[in-house]
Amino acid sequence: MVLEIMPNIYKLDIPIPKNPLKSLNSYVIKSAERTLVIDTGLNRQECRAAMDAGLEELGVDLANVDFFITHMHADHSGLVAGLMKKGSVAYCSAEDAEIINMDESHWETMRVFVQTGGFPAAEFQNAIEKHPAYKYRAKEYIDFTIVNDGDSLTVGDYQFVCVKTPGHTRGHMCLYEKNKKFLISGDHILADITPNISLWSDRHDPLHDYLESLEKVRCLDVQLVLPGHRSLIKDFQGRIDELKRHHRTRADEVLMILSKGPLNAYEVAAQMTWDMTYDTFEEFPVSQKWFAAGEALAHLKYLEGLKDVKREVLDNTVIFSR
Numbered sequence: 001m002v003l004e005i006m007p008n009i010y011k012l013d014i015p016i017p018k019n020p021l022k023s024l025n026s027y028v029i030k031s032a033e034r035t036l037v038i039d040t041g042l043n044r045q046e047c048r049a050a051m052d053a054g055l056e057e058l059g060v061d062l063a064n065v066d067f068f069i070t071h072m073h074a075d076h077s078g079l080v081a082g083l084m085k086k087g088s089v090a091y092c093s094a095e096d097a098e099i100i101n102m103d104e105s106h107w108e109t110m111r112v113f114v115q116t117g118g119f120p121a122a123e124f125q126n127a128i129e130k131h132p133a134y135k136y137r138a139k140e141y142i143d144f145t146i147v148n149d150g151d152s153l154t155v156g157d158y159q160f161v162c163v164k165t166p167g168h169t170r171g172h173m174c175l176y177e178k179n180k181k182f183l184i185s186g187d188h189i190l191a192d193i194t195p196n197i198s199l200w201s202d203r204h205d206p207l208h209d210y211l212e213s214l215e216k217v218r219c220l221d222v223q224l225v226l227p228g229h230r231s232l233i234k235d236f237q238g239r240i241d242e243l244k245r246h247h248r249t250r251a252d253e254v255l256m257i258l259s260k261g262p263l264n265a266y267e268v269a270a271q272m273t274w275d276m277t278y279d280t281f282e283e284f285p286v287s288q289k290w291f292a293a294g295e296a297l298a299h300l301k302y303l304e305g306l307k308d309v310k311r312e313v314l315d316n317t318v319i320f321s322r
């Protein structure tokens with residue numbers, strides 16, 4: 001389905017089968033020279049078919065298309081290698097380009113880290129194999145053109161500035177059009193769902209980064225947000241304030257859970273409230289347990305940074321307490 005949002009800017013609905021996100025918003029900015037496609041969908045047939053149909057309806061030839069990848073997640077980046085033709089440019093931040101082009105070692109690092117969070121070792125391999133980011137990732141090396149915070153990008157009548165917004169991923173990038181007052185937000189700001197903030201390496205504090213990145217964009221003059229999933233957003237600052245409140249509430253919930261005694265991250269995740277239809281945490285599909293553990297860890301790390309939570313290591317597992 002193709003929807004015209006403003007002159008020469010179109011939204012394509014790229015399905016994400018069997019995923020609560022339902023679909024990806026891919027944006028096509030047409031120009032007489034090179035057309036820009038922002039985010040692509042997973043590396044699977046259903047996504048490719050929707051992309052091909054959309055571009056055909058718009059009369060866009062892939063030979064004249066460049067790509068902008070807001071962040072490394074497979075639902076945004078998975079299809080880009082297959083879509084690129086000779087001469088195509090694919091823009092991405094250095095941090096996220098590195099992860100897209102990384103081999104299996106990235107998953108091995110995660111495995112070691114997640115086990116210290118108490119994630120059951122026996123479930124790990126299963127979690128990875130079922131993980132859509134693993135199954136439908138880009139499997140070829142992509143020669144990205146690296147973009148940095150503040151870089152400008154002109155497509156037809158639109159003049160964008162790259163705004164780096166780490167948090168959802170380390171190198172997440174938004175595109176801001178100052179004159180037309182809109183922001184292409186990737187997964188930094190979404191309307192109907194809260195962007196997932198997960199911790200997969202102990203060197204970072206992604207929730208801290210995310211909250212700073214919300215503050216960073218809050219001062220921009222934005223009348224319309226074009227997000228990576230679901231509906232467009234008009235009340236930009238209102239939505240930012242909601243997202244900030246959401247994480248404060250989650251952090252308070254984690255503190256509440258720890259007030260009953262020390263726990264590992266997996267045990268904390270099991271006691272947090274999740275918007276799921278299962279009766280108990282044990283019944284969650286393994287991939288959802290995985291996301292839950294990552295989110296619990298992100299909040300624990302953030303609270304540790306605020307000195308509200310401390311840790312100790314017992315038998316290779318990190319135990320958190322107040």
Ligand SMILES: [Zn+2]
Pocket residue numbers: 071073168187
């Ligand atoms: Zn994402």
